[in-house]
Structure formats: C-alpha cells, structure tokens
Amino acid sequence: MIISLTVNGEVRDVAVEPHYLLSDVLRDRLDLTATHVGCEQGICGACTVLVDGQPARACLLFAVQMEGHAVTTLEGGAPSVELRALRAAFHTHHAQQCGFCTPGILMTFAAYLRDHPDCDEAGVRAVLGGNLCRCTGYGPIVRAIMAASAALREVADV
Amino acid sequence: MKPAPFSYHRLQTVAELVGLKARLGDAAVILAGGQSLVPMLTLRLSRPEHVIDVNDIVEMDHILPEQDGLRIGALVRHQHVAESAVVATHLPLLRRMAGGVGNYAVRQRGTIGGSLVLADPAAHMPLAALLFDARLVLRSARGVRTAAYRDLYRSPLNCALDAGEVVVSVCFPRQPEAMRAVAEMFHVTAGSFPALICAVRLVADAQGGLAGLTIVVAAGAVRPPVMEGMFDDLRGVRPDAALRGEVVRRVVAHMGGLIGQDAAGRYLLSVLEGRMAMCLAGAAGDTKEGAGA
Numbered sequence: 001m002i003i004s005l006t007v008n009g010e011v012r013d014v015a016v017e018p019h020y021l022l023s024d025v026l027r028d029r030l031d032l033t034a035t036h037v038g039c040e041q042g043i044c045g046a047c048t049v050l051v052d053g054q055p056a057r058a059c060l061l062f063a064v065q066m067e068g069h070a071v072t073t074l075e076g077g078a079p080s081v082e083l084r085a086l087r088a089a090f091h092t093h094h095a096q097q098c099g100f101c102t103p104g105i106l107m108t109f110a111a112y113l114r115d116h117p118d119c120d121e122a123g124v125r126a127v128l129g130g131n132l133c134r135c136t137g138y139g140p141i142v143r144a145i146m147a148a149s150a151a152l153r154e155v156a157d158v
Numbered sequence: 159m160k161p162a163p164f165s166y167h168r169l170q171t172v173a174e175l176v177g178l179k180a181r182l183g184d185a186a187v188i189l190a191g192g193q194s195l196v197p198m199l200t201l202r203l204s205r206p207e208h209v210i211d212v213n214d215i216v217e218m219d220h221i222l223p224e225q226d227g228l229r230i231g232a233l234v235r236h237q238h239v240a241e242s243a244v245v246a247t248h249l250p251l252l253r254r255m256a257g258g259v260g261n262y263a264v265r266q267r268g269t270i271g272g273s274l275v276l277a278d279p280a281a282h283m284p285l286a287a288l289l290f291d292a293r294l295v296l297r298s299a300r301g302v303r304t305a306a307y308r309d310l311y312r313s314p315l316n317c318a319l320d321a322g323e324v325v326v327s328v329c330f331p332r333q334p335e336a337m338r339a340v341a342e343m344f345h346v347t348a349g350s351f352p353a354l355i356c357a358v359r360l361v362a363d364a365q366g367g368l369a370g371l372t373i374v375v376a377a378g379a380v381r382p383p384v385m386e387g388m389f390d391d392l393r394g395v396r397p398d399a400a401l402r403g404e405v406v407r408r409v410v411a412h413m414g415g416l417i418g419q420d421a422a423g424r425y426l427l428s429v430l431e432g433r434m435a436m437c438l439a440g441a442a443g444d445t446k447e448g449a450g451a
Binding site: 017018019021024040041042043045048051054055056057059060061062064065068108112125126127129130 | 159160161162163164165166168189192193196197199200201209211213214237260261262263264266267347348349
C-alpha cells in the first residue's frame with residue numbers, strides 16, 4: 001500500500017506494508033537516519049521522534065498509523081527554539097560521547113522544555129530515565145538540558 | 159526481529175469497532191497505545207492476522223466528572239491523566255499513579271484502557287482500578303454492560319472480557335469526603351515496571367476511627383490482591399501507630415503466602431513492610447511518619 005506521511009513538514013508518499021515500523025520506514029525508505037534504532041522494544045529511547053509535537057518511540061508505531069499525523073525527526077527543516085537551545089548547550093557541555101542516544105534525547109527534551117519551561121533538575125532526571133546512554137554520560141547531559149532550559153527562560157524574559 | 163505481516167484496519171467509531179471485532183473474533187487484536195502490544199508483535203510473541211487501530215476513535219478519548227464518579231475514556235493517554243486538573247480534583251492518587259507509568263514518551267501513547275485490558279501484575283493503572291473498585295464499560299454486538307475490574311481481572315495478563323467485547327470507558331466511583339489514598343512505588347530502575355507498589359485507601363468515621371480500609375499490593379508477579387475484609391474487625395479503631403503496626407503485620411503475612419519466602423520474596427516483603435508503614439501513616443494523616451500523598 002502507498003501512504004502519505006507528513007515528515008518534517010513535507011508530505012512524502014511511500015510504499016509500505018502495514019507491519020513496517022515507523023523507525024524502519026524513516027531510516028530505510030526516507031533516508032532520515034538521525035532516528036537511531038537501538039533495542040526496538042521501546043526501552044532505550046534512541047528512536048524517539050515527535051508525533052503531533054509529542055515524543056513517541058518510532059519503533060512502537062507502525063508507519064501506516066502516521067497518515068494524518070505530523071512526524072518530526074531530528075532532521076526537521078526548521079528546528080524549534082528549544083531544539084536550537086539544546087544543540088548549543090549539548091555542544092558547550094560536551095553532552096555526547098558516542099552520540100547514539102543523542103537524537104532521542106534531543107527530541108524528547110525539545111518537547112519537554114517547550115511544555116515545562118520552569119522544569120527543575122529532578123523533573124529532567126525523571127524524564128531522562130526514558131533514554132539510555134550506554135556511555136553513561138548522564139551528568140553532562142543533565143547539565144546541558146538545565147543550561148538550555150535556563151537559556152530559554154532568559155529569551156522568554158526579554 | 160520484526161513483526162509478522164498482518165491486515166490493518168483503522169476505525170473511526172465504536173460502532174465500527176464492535177462490528178469488526180464481532181466479525182474477526184480472536185483473529186484480531188486491538189492496537190491502542192501499542193506500548194506493550196508492539197514489542198509483543200516485534201518479538202513475535204503474538205502473531206495476529208488482523209490489527210485494529212483504535213487511535214482515531216475520538217469518542218473514547220474524554221475525562222468526565224459525573225454524578226457517581228469519574229469517567230475516563232479507554233483511549234485516554236497516561237500523560238493526559240497525569241496532567242488532568244479534573245483527575246487532580248477527584249482522585250489525586252490516580253493522577254500520581256498515571257505519572258509513574260513507564261517514561262515520558264511512553265505515557266504520551268499508552269492508554270488507560272489498554273493498560274487495564276493487558277492486566278500486567280506490576281502495572282500502575284490496574285492497581286489503581288483495583289484499589290478504587292473501578293467499573294469497565296464494555297460494548298459488544300450484544301449490547302453494553304458494566305463490570306467491576308476486580309471481577310474481570312482473574313490472573314496476571316488475564317482480563318476476562320467476553321468474546322467480541324471492547325472496553326469503551328472506565329468509571330472510578332465517587333469517593334467519600336473523608337477518604338485518603340496513598341501509594342508507594344518501589345522502582346529498581348527508572349522507567350521500568352516497579353518491583354513493588356502498595357496502595358492504601360482509608361476512610362475515617364466522624365470520630366476519626368476506621369470506617370473502611372482497602373489495601374492493594376503489586377509484587378512478585380501475582381494478581382495484586384485486594385485486601386479489605388481482613389480488616390473488618392478494626393472498624394471504629396483510631397489508625398494510630400499501634401493499629402497501623404497490626405495492619406502492616408497482616409498485609410506482610412498475606413503477601414508472604416502469595417509470593418513465597420525465597421530470597422527475592424523475603425527482600426520484597428522487607429521493602430513492603432517499610433513502604434506499607436509509610437502509606438498507612440500518610441493515609442492516617444500522620445505526616446511525621448508518612449511520606450504523604
């Protein structure tokens with residue numbers, strides 16, 4: 001069957017079978033390889049994308065379900081203000097080592113910081129529990145997210 | 159591994175869902191949030207011929223305060239419950255339990271109806287539904303019926319719906335003013351199923367004595383027991399430290415009989431003893447000892 005997927009604001013027609021996972025279709029059919037696939041069981045969070053603006057595991061969705069919904073991956077044409085702040089802070093705080101988990105973390109927190117502008121570190125740590133970093137570099141990741149959150153508040157105050 | 163091929167059906171209304179389920183029977187599974195079903199399909203623990211996607215059925219996506227309680231549509235996501243002002247007003251513990259499910263991304267997709275039907279023995283929402291004696295509204299080609307979740311939940315992963323039945327909504331009964339509910343969740347790692355949840359629902363009488371006490375514990379992969387009748391002899395007694403100690407002793411003894419006394423069981427029981435005391439102190443309003451709600 002051919003479905004129309006709205007990915008990063010672009011409508012893409014793609015041939016799929018109903019049992020094709022969104023993560024596979026993004027990577028293998030649409031060449032959007034920023035969405036990483038780790039465990040493929042919803043545990044590791046590396047494949048997290050935004051569906052209608054909210055984080056979701058791409059490995060726990062079938063591509064066919066996404067017709068009529070907006071999917072955003074890390075490649076997203078016009079990155080949100082939150083994503084730009086996170087990228088800058090990850091750079092400054094050296095918040096990635098091998099980088100495998102980074103896309104999922106960036107997508108998760110782009111949504112979380114948008115919806116929780118006054119988040120605290122305990123809240124950030126609780127949410128980060130949904131993304132595994134096998135390099136175990138959580139300290140710099142938490143610092144980068146808190147720095148991005150503070151930077152966004154500064155922008156909002158001006 | 160990848161899921162095996164299936165036929166996909168995407169429906170818009172409950173009427174269509176009931177009709178298709180009647181026609182396809184056990185050859186079809188219902189895909190709601192998919193946070194447990196899709197891993198089972200990927201691991202090929204389940205290989206249905208048909209998958210019925212209910213995510214577009216907006217008539218199952220509502221939270222409504224009603225005369226006799228709170229009605230939550232089967233398709234309501236955990237994050238919606240966790241952030242709902244209506245739930246916070248009527249059943250603050252339910253809101254907190256929903257916020258403990260999985261992790262942030264999982265809560266955006268996972269649904270209350272899906273979680274209750276799956277009946278995972280370690281899960282938050284089934285435990286809350288058992289504690290508050292929630293009723294499920296079930297539809298099939300034969301009509302509508304309402305059933306207590308306590309009766310439907312027979313054993314782990316076995317929510318005994320009749321053939322062709324689907325869950326449309328969940329009703330949590332209105333609670334008395336003097337009700338306090340507290341839960342403690344014990345996670346070994348963040349985002350995983352908790353190793354233990356204990357929950358207390360305490361209703362006080364006008365003199366501050368016990369008018370009702372319900373305790374549900376999820377531990378050790380057994381169907382979480384609803385402990386209620388075993389406290390009948392304590393009615394009218396003030397929930398002071400001595401009484402709470404007695405309740406903890408009975409709960410630990412009861413759970414010990416269910417989950418066994420091997421090393422893992424003994425460890426869980428020792429955790430239960432401490433958490434149970436905290437819950438009871440919180441429910442009795444003794445915040446010096448308790449963690450509170």
